[in-house]
Amino acid sequence: MIRWLAVLWVCFALALVPDSARADELRPAYIEMTEQSPGQWSVLWKASTNSRLGQSGQVIIPANCNIEGEREREFAGSNILSRLALRCDGSLQGQSIGLKGLELSTTDALVRIAPIDGAMQTLRLTPDQPVAALPKPSIISNVAATYTIIGIEHIVLGFDHLFFVLALVLLLKGGWLVAKTVTAFTVAHSITLVGTTLGWLSLPSQPVEAVIALSIIFLAVEVIKARPDDLRLSERFPWIVAFLFGLLHGFGFAGALAEIGLPEGDVPLALLTFNLGVEIGQLAIVAVAMALLYGLGKFRIEWLQPTKTALAYGIGIISTYWFVERMIA
Numbered sequence: 001m002i003r004w005l006a007v008l009w010v011c012f013a014l015a016l017v018p019d020s021a022r023a024d025e026l027r028p029a030y031i032e033m034t035e036q037s038p039g040q041w042s043v044l045w046k047a048s049t050n051s052r053l054g055q056s057g058q059v060i061i062p063a064n065c066n067i068e069g070e071r072e073r074e075f076a077g078s079n080i081l082s083r084l085a086l087r088c089d090g091s092l093q094g095q096s097i098g099l100k101g102l103e104l105s106t107t108d109a110l111v112r113i114a115p116i117d118g119a120m121q122t123l124r125l126t127p128d129q130p131v132a133a134l135p136k137p138s139i140i141s142n143v144a145a146t147y148t149i150i151g152i153e154h155i156v157l158g159f160d161h162l163f164f165v166l167a168l169v170l171l172l173k174g175g176w177l178v179a180k181t182v183t184a185f186t187v188a189h190s191i192t193l194v195g196t197t198l199g200w201l202s203l204p205s206q207p208v209e210a211v212i213a214l215s216i217i218f219l220a221v222e223v224i225k226a227r228p229d230d231l232r233l234s235e236r237f238p239w240i241v242a243f244l245f246g247l248l249h250g251f252g253f254a255g256a257l258a259e260i261g262l263p264e265g266d267v268p269l270a271l272l273t274f275n276l277g278v279e280i281g282q283l284a285i286v287a288v289a290m291a292l293l294y295g296l297g298k299f300r301i302e303w304l305q306p307t308k309t310a311l312a313y314g315i316g317i318i319s320t321y322w323f324v325e326r327m328i329a
Contacts, residue, residue: 029099029109031059033086035116041065043084045099046076060131062095064088098131108153110146122146147270151277154256155285160212160322161249163315165282167219169289170308171226172238182286184239188246189253190275196254197271206326208251213323215245220316224309253278 029047036042045059061067065088072083092113099109102125109125113134122143123132155161165182172178195201222234234241257274297304 029102029107031097031099031109031111032114033092033097033112034114038116039088041086041088043082043086045082046079048079058100059084060096060098060100061086062088062092062097062134064090064092064095092134094133096131096133099125100130102130103127108150110150124149143269144273147273148277148280151274151279152281153277154253154274155278155281158252158256160209160216160319161252161282162285163216163319164212164219164245164249165285166289167216167223167312167315168238168242169286169293170223170312171219171234175290177238178286178290181238181242182282185242185246185249186279186282188243189250189278192247192250193253193257193275194271196251197257197267201251203251205251205255208248208255210323210326211248212245212252213319213326215248216319217316217323218245220312220319223312224316 029045031043031045034042034044043059043061059082061084065086068085068087074081092115097111097113102109105127108127109130111123111125111132113121113123120143121134123134124146125132155165165185168181168185169178172181192201196203219234222232226232226235253275257271293304293308296307
């Protein structure tokens, strides 16, 4: 039973394993309009070179603006940067801005508008709504809502962090123990997320991403080897293990936030709400996973352990793929 479940899950997992292009496609694009002098604006937009937006995307400028000079493009790491100079007549309030090609992608775009004498605005474009009108300035609600949603999406669509949390739920028994362990993970990744974003801490991204994959492999092995009469290290001290690995995952969250960008005048608010969004997504994942396992144990107790083992095999194999990919990238 265990063997067949494991084989089926492994085949399914390998068919769905996210590749590098897909991971890049999930990263939000970023558009920033900054007023340099009255009526004179600069536009910067960023997208991954591996995404459809990086290859063919184009900013849709407000109707009361005209492009001055030539477009400039350059490569910065895995991103392509485009710059425009605009001359705009009157206010941008009520005008539309968008991203051509977004409707064909699988990512979102974050837009930031920074006028000289007004409140900065942040809004979000999606494949379903690639063009949006600029609302009345409401900096707190715009920034808070936008970065909370981005945080939720990052934990739900950031499969490595998602798998780590799922592996913790599979490994541990009892809601209180899971709660304490997830809290330790939360505290740890919040420390390094804040420290890295504010420039107090720094680690190179490639080895961090590789070790994050390794942390998931470790937990998957612990789930597979777990025995009721012989507690593993991660079962005896789960909050310590979660805290130590959480520090590394915080660097990963910070790297994702750096890709998105932070509003210059509201870094604390954006950082707080992004982290809040991550926690909302994380708690939702834990609640759903525990409810499903509880239901399975209640009605089909004989399936519970085989299901955990099969899931652990799938998580471990995908994470091993990520580890190798990140080591040779």
